[in-house]
Amino acid sequence: MASAFETNLATAERLLTRFRDRPLGHFIDGREVPGQSERLFDNLSPIDGGIINRVHAGNAADVDAAATAAQRAFPAWAALPGTERKRILHRVADGILARAEEIAVLESLDSGQPIRFMSKAAERAAENFRFFADRAPDAANGLSLPAKDHLNFTIRQALGPVAVITPWNTPFMLSTWKIAPALAAGCTVVHKPAEWSPLTAMLLAEIMAEAGVPAGVANLVNGLGEEAGKLLTEHPAIKAVAFVGESTTGSHIMAQGAPTLKRVHFELGGKNPVVVFDDADLDRALDAVVFMIYSLNGQRCTSSSRLLVQSGIHDAFVERLAERVARIRVGHPLDPATEVGPLVHERHLNKVLGYCAIAQADGATVKVGGVRAGEAGSGGNYVRPTLFTGANNRMRIAQEEIFGPVLTAIPFKDEAEAVAVANDVAYGLAGYVWTRDVSRANRVALKLDAGMVWINSENNRHLPTPFGGMKASGIGRDGGDYSFDFYMETKNICVALDTHTVPKLGA
Incomplete structure (x- = not known):
């Protein structure tokens, strides 16, 4: 069969x-x-x-x-x-x-x-x-x-x-x-x-x-x-x-x-932040973080491509994240087991991979991925899901839309810094907030420069609601x-x- x-x-x-x-x-x-x-x-x-x-x-x-x-x-x-x-x-x-x-x-x-x-x-x-x-x-x-x-x-x-x-x-x-x-x-x-x-x-x-x-x-x-x-x-x-x-x-x-x-x-475009506070349900937050940047090959406007993690949990959360990213299955798009397929065009593949050199030149670390996937000479536009760490928000990898399976992790100290970092980009499409503190969730959501904000959720579309962004x-x-x-x-x-x-x- x-x-x-x-x-x-x-x-x-x-x-x-x-x-x-x-x-x-x-x-x-x-x-x-x-x-x-x-x-x-x-x-x-x-x-x-x-x-x-x-x-x-x-x-x-x-x-x-x-x-x-x-x-x-x-x-x-x-x-x-x-x-x-x-x-x-x-x-x-x-x-x-x-x-x-x-x-x-x-x-x-x-x-x-x-x-x-x-x-x-x-x-x-x-x-x-x-x-x-x-x-x-x-x-x-x-x-x-x-x-x-x-x-x-x-x-x-x-x-x-x-x-x-x-x-x-x-x-x-x-x-x-x-x-x-x-x-x-x-x-x-x-x-x-x-x-x-x-x-x-x-x-x-x-x-x-x-x-x-x-x-x-x-x-x-x-x-x-x-x-x-x-x-x-x-x-x-x-x-x-x-x-x-x-x-x-x-x-x-x-x-x-x-x-x-x-x-x-x-x-x-978007350079959407997902903000994870130290009181969040970290298991659910981890699932959402991985899904929202590595699903659809990272090629979606609402991908949460900047991960802002509160300093006290940053290292442990990023280590768990790196383990998950390394296990993502890259393969033929018609294989039901594939989680990340080839990027749409070689020109786009080269753009995405080019950000690895940019990240290293700016002082960030390529924690996972950053290389082509698949057999050499196959001609396919396959790339390993990538995670950048040791980054700050002034780096190009935090400011520019890469539009691929690439995530940049950035630590923050408190609520005020999280909002400041989240808003410090040219874009304003979407934002994601993870915290058990209802008041803080609403305060941050109100302050984010984004047309759409999800609290304790991945991108969940409800057709009667408005979809669109601010700024660029x-x-x-x-x-x-x-x-x-x-x-x-x-x-x-x-x-x-x-x-x-x-x-x-x-x-």
Whole structure:
């Protein structure tokens, strides 16, 4: 009987046949189409560095075709009753679950994420669509704001065609986190996925079309960020840009959209602290610390990449941590036993490994890892989970987003120093606090420069809550009605009761 690993490999080989037969194109106005230029780029495997498939590089004509299709489809989609959008979006969720295995396997192959995490990607993506589908009928609702002589009421209206630009770390789930609320609000979409992990974006486009999303409502353009992405953020038909990725890229997108006054929503980088006080439940804290930096290959924006540990327990806690890190299983992403898979691209691998030399030059210690994993010459982007100790917050390893399975441990004396160190970075996405002292937990949470704080917990997402960061970590919030605040315009309508005096001129 075949093992789960062998079954996954066989499924992968079957699925890849389609993508090897012809270059991956775009999905515009309801169908897959080739690029209008002859330029292609290689989609490389994180596992062995080989070519998975070739992809059409979107150009100005491709971007214009997609944006024009979205603009043409917008009036009818926005006018569709919310109850009908709800029905269609629930069918999208059904379609995602029907292809759950396909999504998980392709996502693991393309991004290097372990199948143990990607096996839930379809479930989370379907949940995103169902959550916003159920809110579609009430998306336009506003407030009654009566005054003495007038009645005021507000409504929300869909913004128009929007660009959704998604990253390579968990591409399928993150694309649904943006596209689902946009469609529920009545917007149309042009999606530009990351060029390092493009495969599952086409699956989502097909699923949406099969579920009854009308032609032109959800479009896909593949390509390089500096070309297709830039063209999309500059296109006059696009009214807003929702982007997940690096902070520097976000600043470029803001500049590119400025001439056409585009609305922007950014989920950007983070250098998130996890603060462990000496009175914490140290067993649970240790589990959360390990999970939140080494799961998903350390490639998630909310990873707690700085460990701040109170001085009295620092050495003992770090020793226990080092033992756990050394035992993390690195391997093929389709092996269910794998805990850390290959990083998405060789360029990213070199960036992550480069921080080991930086750490040592700054005086820190590479306590665990810091080297490539796997057989020499295998071509895979494997790295040993890494732990830096003997660090302080001024070092580059404590200030810069590494975005890999790399953790920097820093001691602190007391609550005031913990808060000061936690806040002393350019970012402000997430924070984690471990203590049994309820008052201290709340004091620290209130003082952290972070859009989200978890107390005595790892990152636990509740879809109605706001998701987003401060400072260089982003602009705006996702989740619940916070998403509709971005994808919709709020309009006030004032109705006179004919009881007020109208001013007169020239009478």
